[in-house]
Amino acid sequence: MTTHAPTADAALAATAVLPAVLPTAATVTVSDLVERPGRCLPGWTAALTALVAAAAGGWLLWRTGALPERLAGHTVLPEAPAPRDLTGLWGAVLLLGALTAFAAGGLTRGRPGKVWVLTRHGAYQGSVRETGLLWISPLLGRRRMDVSLRHWRSRAIETVDADGTPLHASVLIVWRVRDTARAAFAIDDHSRYLREQVECAVTRAVSRLPADDFRGSGPTLRDSERLGDQLTRLLAADMRPVGVEVFSAQPVRLEYAPEVAAAMRRAQVTALDARHRRAVLDDVLAAVAETVRGLTDRGLVQLDDYERKSLVRDLTVAFYTARGPAAEVPRK
Incomplete structure (x- = not known):
């Protein structure tokens, strides 16, 4: 019996077929996560269902004779008729009990500023923003999240x-x-x-x-x-x-920072002092220019360049000295 080795073309064909046969895992990124409404029902429907199921289960328990007819010497329930099929009755009781537990177990309360985030086996199933009495499936995981300001x-x-x-x-x-x-x-x-x-x-x-x-x-x-x-x-x-x-x-x-606060305060005081002195000097120079212009415009004096410079210098010293303490920066 002769065994033939697979050719290169067959190997390439099998490789090409594999991706189509094998399932590809879905990759979930942050951009794919978007909030969507989660499934819920009004709470009164679940509460009503739980009450009806509980009442029906109690009636079936009475039919099976499991409930006492007399309590503390007083008759509280009428005599139950003889049941024909106890197995069916107990099966119905268990089913109604499970329905009652399922309906009551999903009851919860929605609050303003709070959201229920629902998951199933770790997968996101929606968010519930409704308020009041709600019913959310007890088979889903619930996580409350604060969305208030x-x-x-x-x-x-x-x-x-x-x-x-x-x-x-x-x-x-x-x-x-x-x-x-x-x-x-x-x-x-x-x-x-x-x-x-x-x-x-x-x-x-x-x-x-x-x-x-x-x-x-x-x-x-x-x-x-x-x-x-x-x-x-x-x-x-x-x-x-x-x-x-x-x-x-x-x-x-x-x-x-504390290690540089003192040095920066000294630099700030120095800058304020220089700014204040510059402002005072600007005011003095403006006053000197106005005084010299007034004297020359009225013809009170005739000054050449040397005399004008000397007058400006003397007036500047006089006006600046007249400022006195105003030229100093107040310090705390």
Whole structure:
């Protein structure tokens, strides 16, 4: 007997057929997770079903003679007729008992701001946002999730500004869960993820600008409205894939780190002092120019360049000295 080895063409044909025969596992990504309504019934229908089933089960128990006719010497039930088929009666009792347990076991309450996330064997089966008395199949797993508007104030986050100066920043976040499917299954803990993303967003936003600009009037982190808008945009973009909606992220505290706070206060006082002196000098020069122009326009004096410079110098010293304590920056 001769055995023929499979040819190369046969092997290629078998390889091509295998993908069509073998089932392909479905890959679920975050983009596939979208909240959808879960199945539920009004609670009164389940309650009514449970009551009717319980009453019918009690009647069948009475027919089987399992219920006592007398209690504490008093007749509470009429005499039951002789049953013909106890097996059928007990089967009906068990069936009605199971129906009662199934109907009563699914009763639950929906609350405003709370959502029931339903699962079966780990697979998402929908979300129930209805309120009041509800019936949800007891064969489904249920997980309550808070979708109300919440706020959270962060601790002091250590970061640095555009100049590398250490800062401590705290922000107030207003947020809520918008897509319960993504919040429940796209991330392990959306609340912890939000806290970590707040630190990342604060670090990115604060590092774009200096905390103070002592040498000019450029944009700084003291513009809390601009900083809050940047934080809100960054956090909203980071939290959208996990079903969390960020309404606002506003800085509530921004200060220098303790190790540089004293030095930065001295730099701030020095800058304020220089700015104040520059403003005083501008006022003095304006007054001197007005005085010299008034004298020459009225023809009171005739000055050449040397005399004009001398007059301007003397008037500047006089006016600046007359300011006295006004030229000094008040210090605490």
